[in-house]
Amino acid sequence: MGRPTDYLPSHVQKVWDYLKTVGREQTRLAKIVDIALLLGVDENTITQWGKEYPDFSRALSAVKATQKTQLMDDAFYGGREINSNVGIFLLNANHGMHKTERFEGEIKATPYENLSDEELDALLEKKFGAWQRDKEQTKKLLEAGGSNG
Numbered sequence: 001m002g003r004p005t006d007y008l009p010s011h012v013q014k015v016w017d018y019l020k021t022v023g024r025e026q027t028r029l030a031k032i033v034d035i036a037l038l039l040g041v042d043e044n045t046i047t048q049w050g051k052e053y054p055d056f057s058r059a060l061s062a063v064k065a066t067q068k069t070q071l072m073d074d075a076f077y078g079g080r081e082i083n084s085n086v087g088i089f090l091l092n093a094n095h096g097m098h099k100t101e102r103f104e105g106e107i108k109a110t111p112y113e114n115l116s117d118e119e120l121d122a123l124l125e126k127k128f129g130a131w132q133r134d135k136e137q138t139k140k141l142l143e144a145g146g147s148n149g
Contacts, residue, residue, distance in 0.1 A: 007049050007056070011039055015059035019066055024074065030066040068095045 015035055022030040036043045050057045071087045091097040112120065 005049075006039075006041060006045070007053060009055070011049070012053075012055045012059050014038060015056070015063065019062060022066065022070075024070060029070055030063045032060065032063060035060070035063060064094070071095075 022028045032046055036046045050060045071091050074087055
């Protein structure tokens with residue numbers, strides 16, 4: 001049997017109380033590590049409790065949502081002495097918000113189902129014929145080299 005848990009139902013209220021102490025006005029970002037320090041456990045324990053206790057999980061979700069909202073607002077509208085690069089990094093690392101590349105242009109696709117057998121054969125020969133010929137030539141060279149040695 002494992003060690004008894006340090007989890008107490010009162011921890012949920014402590015998380016909600018903590019959320020009242022963070023935000024732009026307080027110049028303090030909501031963080032899971034703060035919850036761990038507040039409750040005297042490590043972050044892995046906080047994560048485990050979030051998996052085991054639904055009320056605690058909801059409170060942790062509020063911490064993450066509060067952090068995400070503040071990071072987004074500060075990144076978009078500027079905060080007091082906010083470093084936008086740090087905000088972007090945290091949104092990427094903690095909330096899965098990744099930079100995306102946009103493609104503008106035309107993509108041409110061949111509708112293969114509309115091609116005749118002859119057209120498909122010609123296309124396959126064009127794409128794979130040289131490769132196949134090179135493969136066969138390499139095989140012959142290897143066979144010839146093996147018979148000389």
